[in-house]
Amino acid sequence: NYYFAQIKGYEALNPSDEGAKPSARTLSGLKVLDETTLQVTLKAPFGQFPMLLSFPAFAPLPKAATTNPDAADVAPIGNGPYRIDGAWERNQEIRLAKFTGYRGPREPMADRVDFKIYTSRETAFTELQAGNVDVLTTVPAANSAQAKRLFGERFSVRPSGTMDYLGLPVKDPRFADPRLRKALSMAIDRKGITQAIYNGVYKPATSLVGDMIPGHRPDACGRTCAYDPAAAKQLFEAAGGFEGPLELHFSNADPTYEQWMTSVANQLKDNLGIQDVKFRKMAPADLSALLNGGKNKGPFRQNWVIDYPSIQNYLDGLYYPGNRSGWSNKEFDALVAEGNAAQGAEAVASYQKAEDIALRELPYIPLWNWQDQSAWSDRIDNVIIDPYAAGLHLDRVTVSD
Template sequence: MTPRRPTALAAPAALALILAATACGPTDSAKPKGASNKPGGTYSVALTEPDHLLPGRTTSSYSLQVLQGLFDTPATLDPEDGSVRPLAATSWTTTDNIVWTIKFRPGTTFHNGEKVTAHSYADAWSAAAYGPNGWDANYYFSQIKGYDTLNPSEEGAKPSSQRLAGLTVVDDDTLQVTLNAPFGQFPMLLSFPAFAPLPKAAITDPDAFDTAPIGNGPYQVEGTWERNQKISLKKFAAYTGPRKPMADRVDFKIYTSRETAFTELQAGNVDILTTVPAANTTQAKRLFGDRFSIRPSGTMDYLGLPVKDRRFADPRIRKALSMSIDRKGITQAIYNGVYKPATSITGDMIPGHRAEACGATCTYDPAAARQLLAEAGGFTGTLELYFSNSDPTYEQWMTSVANQLKDNLGIKDVRFRKMAPADLSTLLNGQRNKGPFRQNWVIDYPSIQNYLDGLYYPGNRSGWSNKEFDALVKQGNAAQGAEAIAAYQRAEDIALRELPYIPLWNWQDQSAWSDKVANVVIDPYVSGLHLDRVTVSQ
């Protein structure tokens, strides 16, 4: 899920906190000649098949792009500078960073006419946080009091409640949220789609809701989600929020690969592609001119390691794997040098990023890698590499990694486990993989904390945990400014020392669009393409 903000937010105040984040790079905004800013029209967006369309049930960037148009979350991140702004909420106040009072816009409705109230948020958040539901965004609610009750740590224990104790509905438009501990970045968290409100239908029948979600945003689903084909949205006529939609309709066309989507963009069969393959950079620049852009990104790729597997239990083995990977060579060969070799867990646009945090661990050094592997007892058996089939470059770089592990470390038997994104996600979330895997993180807001919490949460895919790391993250959460950044950096040092996730490269996002559309705004955060702003030439 996906981008990042300054980590230490504003100091507590009794006023509504509109917390400024540092700029995270330019947005895309171009108007082709002859394009009109008049509302109306239909445009299409290329998309990979989502896993779910119920907020709280997904953290997939493919799903979140659709949900961005269907739901208004309490807060949003400004696409220009990353600052936190009200969306469905009008304000949030606190005096101690523990108890927050959120005021919502009155008089709003869901697409089915049901009134949106503070209960709609409390019910949605409790459903996502309730462990037995198994919703992917569950951990996003771990800051709220009562989360542990809904997710007991004892094996076989059942939750004693289905509602978060830290949520108090004051009235229809007011929700009081009590956290477990001070968390100054809470308003940024409110911009994540899992914090959207849900109507009663989502709670009573989440599976049915998944195929035809009912939101409170500027667009509503037209018909139902046609699996592996398309998702169509139309303007919600009764929408009264601040994101007035320009186009009447948005069609998400689902493709199995970005290469196919790029071909379709060239042919005029789709209007916007937010992820142009790096291999097509030169061609895209030539074909689309000022309708092609490269933007700084907080998205990172890692090689995740199942640390509970005895073959990967020794950090020296994990470091040997890392040092045997030629990041610069791979990014040059496969991504035309657009992506940047990782030197840290975080993207280089993040406040507090340190250019050489990873040091020798992320430096290509086959001789040192072989020595480390030998000291740790070597590697035996088959090495399985897990990745999705949604992008051919994943197999390309996995092939390069496999060859380097063979050549540099003498690991002879390397096999691929390639599968659909949804299937891979299910397997990794259940820690049922038997080898390293592609792990991607798309930041939700510009902060080191988002990477640390997003990758190393309790029960994370690698199976790694460290009490000192957890304590430092907690310390950073309670702090402000430089003090918070320093604590997060010390936690990052522990993660890099233990290396359950090997940093590989920092994405640079590439997008292109047809001359049919204008006002294309794509931010580096979880919102991605701002569906409501796009205009269609008339």
């Protein structure tokens, strides 16, 4: 829903008052001109709109998706070269077959595609080694050396738009001083953690923005993201130190989250003298509810997966009004709005100025850039993987006899 907020008439469909009913049934900013043309009127200038349209929320849907959403959920109708074969078997597999009625430009090479569903990436990687899977687009970082050795040229590493941050509840007086937030950042050895836990695959962050995004600056964060325990200790003491227990919040969705949180805890103890550190490991849904409600009492793992290749997506996505950190800044908001109203280099310049403010205030400490790893069997060829969507171009893959 949120991704349609730039279109005129959004507020009429999404009243801000709790319990209020929409005053319209359609977006007034949409007009059908003919069978293949839709005219869109935005509520304000937004130069990133063409990029926004690449997000899957804007993919066309058949009438069946709205007349019977439950049925469409398990047996969706798409517009590509493959069609679903049977129903989606939850937690087991999704089967696709070549769609003989497809008339588009992406004629598929393979007759069918089966998506197998596993409970963990580690299990999927084991199945890939056993020959029970042909492609895995999410090889665990810990298995990178093994994958490179086993698959050779059939192993691919590419930049990702996904990043991890340490979010800080800035409305808590203990985290109100930016000097303390910078001290926490400088006390974290990003290179050491990414090497020990992610086998050197993930890259230490030097910006709030993924390094594959146009307008990314390789050292926007400067000294604040550099490991410097002595300087961190000085800033920490100048800010008055820290009182009470430090609670670190993270989900149990991946074992590496607890591993790197443990490393961060040890470094904050050793470098800043914060001895009373507690872990709050929770189910993802429970953690989201806690953070969205502003009920956490300490730093938290914040992850961002790029929706479309724009700096704006990071800035608006992480620092929206009422964001999890509780941080707000009128100058930042004005610069983002300025960037939204512009295009090209002019827009990027405004977004970068906004990023500078967020890095100066540091409600979110950038930690590392993910790297996407894929591997595939010798049964297939012509494997093309999109670095933005981390998705395999299914129509191009060929299968050997």
